Amino acid sequence: MPYEPSVIEQHWQGVWDAAGVFTARRDAAKPKYYVLEMFPYPSGRIHMGHVRNYTMGDVVARYKAAAGFSVLHPMGWDAFGMPAENAAMERGGHPKDWTYSNIADMRGQMKPLGLSIDWSREFATCDVEYYGQQQAMFIDMMEKGLVYRKNAVVNWDPVDMTVLANEQVIDGKGWRSGAVVERRELTQWFFRISEYSGELLAALDGLTDWPEKVRLMQANWIGKSRGLQFAFSTAGAPEGFDRLEVYTTRPDTLLGASFAAISPDHPLARHLERHDEGVAAFVAECRKIGTSEEALEKAEKRGLDTGVRVRHPFDTAVELPVYIANFVLMEYGTGAIFGCPAHDQRDFDFATKYGLAIPPVFVGVDAEEAPLAEAFVPLKSEPVRYIRGFAGAEVQTGAEAVDLAIAFCEERGVGRGVTNYRLRDWGVSRQRYWGCPIPVVHCEACGVVPEAKANLPVELPYDVTFDIPGNPLDRHPTWRDCTCPKCGAAARRETDTMDTFVDSSWYYARFTSPHAATPTDLAEAEYWMNVDQYIGGVEHAILHLLYSRFFARAMQKTGHLPAKAIEPFNALFTQGMVTHETYATRGADGREVWQMPEDVVKTDAGAALRDGTPVTVGPIIKMSKSKKNVVDPMSIIATYGADTARWFVMSDSPPERDVEWTASGAEATAKFLGRVWTLSERVAAMPDAAGTGDDDLLRAMHRATQDVTRGIEGFAFNKAIAKLYEFTNTLSKSSAGKVAMAQAMRTLAQLMQPMVPHLAEGVWAMQGGAGLVTQAPWPVADPAMLVQDSVTLPIQINGKRRAEITVPADMPASEVEKLVLAEDAVVKFLAGQPVKKLIVVPGRIVNVVI
């Protein structure tokens, strides 16, 4: 019987389903293991990135199940978000219908992959049952003081009269209207994540099974700094502004200050804006820069002298000009800084531009004061010589000087040492329809009141339209009308919905009790939490993971998670992205219109659409729906079967690395799997007779067991697969007897099972394996079968390989030395020269130094 994936895959999936082998069960007799891959956004089509991500998780889940764990491996949908509304605007229809139909499509595409998922736990974040519980938690968080309202800026499209996401702002213009985007202030809802800054930072140290780079990125994002906060007294400032609070991480450079700068959103700037046309014009100009930090940093650094002066805290005779500067953030520190151009490149550029003095504070240890061509910014750990220091030794490191400067200033009542964090509170308000409604009521008498829990869920109304831009909840005729849960008077609902990051910040907890009438069932959470292995893209290294860590803390505070789940993800693996070239044509307005790879034909003359429209080939970037550079895995599954797709995505690149998708290789994988199948048939048909080399084959089997197990444990799936190729080749060339061959074949099936489960079941059955290979206990290598009696050592002379020698593995180094020096090639090479040094690394290498 030839290898027919479509037949065997369907067959075994039916068998697994009937036996319910992937249903997660609390089992007192086994340790539990919770494997989770970041759940997908239901775009409607799965792509190779999904196949890679979910196969990876599946390999872990199947391996752990075989290794004796009670495994939880769930799946759900991150289903709220902008694309559904965009689809409704572009093509009509309703976000809800679009989303659920996409979910059905994607589920239909995922099922044939044969993933060991407990589908009974599936949910979508747009299910009322899910977001209703989210609303309950929001109210609990309000009670615990974790939620508040404040003003914050948004991108405002003055033509479409709507709030735009950063991605919808292109070159400062609205993506649809093309209108210049304005910054507008709105009262918005915030989570007090900044209250946990210190803890979220400190706890990173305990996440030893997270990639170091992710911990570093999070630490930098939280951005703890120690500095001095102090007030300048002002001159010529409006009433009420006789002091200007600034924060600096380099108080040691105070005597190098040549200007002060405030954010365009600083209260002083706001005040001046109302009374001074020049300031108003400049501030208006600043507000045209987008709301993102990136836009701000990339914009030309500009400032406007306000005419206000501040007096230097050490010498009030010295006055510094106060600028409004477009690069000063209101959210960080006090929204005001002093500039020390000699030791900060941005300040240097600024001072140069506006003709301000650049007095150096310190110079290199052996250097003299000299005019600077650029800012002198040595590492804080490097000693420098202070020529305008005021605390500590003349020569000291920047770090020492900072500490002493803070102490000096505190002693004299000039400010205080302050620990600051870059991390800002989490703004969760979105002026959009397709999200979880914020369960709050605005009452004229009682103010802002949480909805009563009994009235939850606050359900999204279905009867909305997207023909006019803006939030349909705002213009719904009746949805906003409600009664105040406090006083019973007529009131209005909040129309903001929550950031979709909220949805994905607790889904891992919900999977432990997906149908509970409360956000979580504590007994279930106690058993299943934490996620033992979380797998997802590096692009989530900061925001999603940080928000989830915060949410676990908030859920503990509100009683929805046990204390042990304070860090919800024990181990994290960040897989690389599946990338692809991008293709774009030019729209009528000259802007890029992205094209799908399947619609692009590449020839020697270049790339074009089928109708001949020329296509620009863009950079290789992560596959994303917005850039349309996605490849459809369904055709590979249809042609070769799921096992080929699974094996192929696991076999090539190391999982943490990006992989550029190319179609070649899938066929080769299919051939290999076919070869395993035929080999299995051959072994099954062997006469029950003795052969030769049984012991060699069994040694190879134990070696393969060892290597594959290590590969899977270490997330080196590509290496595990390389070992399986080797073992398969050994097996097919072996002339061992039937018993050994069948045993090796069954082990091969077991070792391949996590990657290609359907084929493995087929081989297992063919070789008379008991039950399902999916449920068979993982093979264990016998250490005695791994021992090698002799080793080959390369011999280097002055670091260059010149010869080799084979010796017993346990030969002492002194014996090896004698043999090496007696070796013909060595003697010849030395030609009588004396040996200066002889290095023997046991079992590894010998280096002769002459």
Add this chain to the structure above:
RNA sequence: GCCCGAGUGGCGGAAUGGUAGACGCAGGGGAUUCAAAAUCCCCCGUCGCAAGACGUGGGGGUUCGAGUCCCUCCUCGGGCACCA
């Protein structure tokens, strides 16, 4: 601009500071076949007849020994708080 990664044959990649290129793909040669597909065997970093020399993005350093550690530069990718 800031933070974090990555760079090794024609290609994907392997290599606790210890033989660079495991394993796979592509390619070349051969066997089998009327022929092809499939399968099997052999070769396959560059230069060189060879001995050998050179080779892990560029430059410098540490070391008996560097793809691996340090410094620096280049290129590509991710994130930058309203894409998910």
